[in-house]
Amino acid sequence: MPEFWWVNHNQTARQEIEGQYLWSPKTERSGARSEFYNNMRRASPGDLVLSYAGQMIRYVGRVTEFAFAAFKPTEFGAAGAYWNNEGWLLPVFWTSLTPPVRPRDLLEVLGPLLPEKYSPINPRSGAGNQKAYLARIPESVFDVILANVEYDDNMLVDGGSNSLTYYAVSESLDDVVEERISTDPSIESTTRESLIQARRGQGKFRARVQAVDGSCRMTGISNPSLLIASHIKPWRVCESSEERLDGMNGLMLTPDADLLFDRGFISFEDRGDVLVSPRVDREDLRRLGFEQLVWEQFGYAESPDVWQTRGFEFLQHRYLAYHRSEIFVA
């Protein structure tokens, strides 16, 4: 069953609608966690979102992927200057409403339906909650807003011609970083080439990962033709050339395992235990051939039957800690 959300865009509505996403920092500037930012990771594919900006709801969107770690979009420019650079990007496919809806006009009906805590607008005055970003709303609020408007509801159905796949979105995020690397005069040209090859797990990075971790710990496969050199801390959020090329920041994985790891559906404890996200489908894991992950997730999570792969090197631990806290969809 989909859940229902309401986003208060602040000054970045245009960028987020055109770009087909939502973006929030991971935390407040002070480092404090925010319920509204935490909701970014709670939204799931198929959930529906109302877009609120300038006191109007002009779009409704469908979440197409779980959020993933991404730097602040450069197109925010000055509008996003206040926020931390590290954040969550949530792909959302938007479609416009005709006519747009002014929630304040429906306050008599909406007020009693809105949550007491973390409401996107004040249930009594109708004023936007300045602190809110992505707020959870009951289905009834969603239904009231959309009761008398037209929109292309095919757009909200799974499938269609929507191409906001995780892959497409992460490619475009990576492109931005590659462009930055390509034009950074402080990087030597041979390093630049290695950094760009590392984006796709090739070149110097791959050779170094192979030296640390020559076979896939999920399948035991050691044939290099079948293995991808995957970054533990993703290439696009690495903070330096050293991190992007560090063999300790990599694992050799088969393509299926690479996708699950890259996407945050699995992660690892330092001693090698496999962690499985409760958000990934049981039957899908079985079909991908990871029968043991199914047991992990649904059978023996706390038992000694946990799937333990070989332990990691000490120098891999900090990258794994990043993956567990920032990439893994817990």
Place this chain on the structure above:
Amino acid sequence: MPEFWWVNHNQTARQEIEGQYLWSPKTERSGARSEFYNNMRRASPGDLVLSYAGQMIRYVGRVTEFAFAAFKPTEFGAAGAYWNNEGWLLPVFWTSLTPPVRPRDLLEVLGPLLPEKYSPINPRSGAGNQKAYLARIPESVFDVILANVEYDDNMLVDGGSNSLTYYAVSESLDDVVEERISTDPSIESTTRESLIQARRGQGKFRARVQAVDGSCRMTGISNPSLLIASHIKPWRVCESSEERLDGMNGLMLTPDADLLFDRGFISFEDRGDVLVSPRVDREDLRRLGFEQLVWEQFGYAESPDVWQTRGFEFLQHRYLAYHRSEIFVA
């Protein structure tokens, strides 16, 4: 056990050595098959190759991947004008010999060891065989050539820092095609964008493939987050924008299945039977979760137990025929 080969480079030695590959057309200009061109698909990872040009052997190389379908390298320029455009590219990691070897000087020993048929040089006169390209040689010929020369034999060992993976090579081949598309003034800009998105199985191409073939026929997975829209006839060798964007030229596959199919380790009959290359390792298939392919390959190839997936649409047949004859490593 590795096999041993000898290549007569003709005029493209520089390009092939620098580029770390061999390239031949698929057939003679007349369309006739050539033993020397067919050998391109017989060479296997780990095989060793002597590079002969200007009457000298100056390099020895290790084959790093099976050959795959690729257009004639643009860097051949006028030197390759005579050859057909469609060919095989075989990734080879070369290392130089000190000093180079002149086979004619060793003819007394080499002559009796060279094959009667399809020899790279005339066993009696020592003259290069003008018709030869990649010729099979006995290990003894290889040993005689390398008996008194020095070279870095680490380079010939599997692993090392060699980054000539299938993925890296196909990326660079795709880059050439993308560059051509990007600068082709006859293509409209919206089509150009779709064509470039199609390279990575995104955008319009992906949406069309999903409409034809919504789930992975190897695993049954239908969750779009776990599926890749793979071209049947590879993107880089398509002959038109229509072929690159044709939903009938695609399959939705999980990442492991995509790699096996893309790499030519599996293919399909029109009615849906899975074909498995005898060149792919049995234990690897099992570890990837394709237990049934192991049986296919080694158990019941001719029996009614053949793995039959759902049949293909008529309009997919011509692309499948291409895949079976040109991509599948039979």
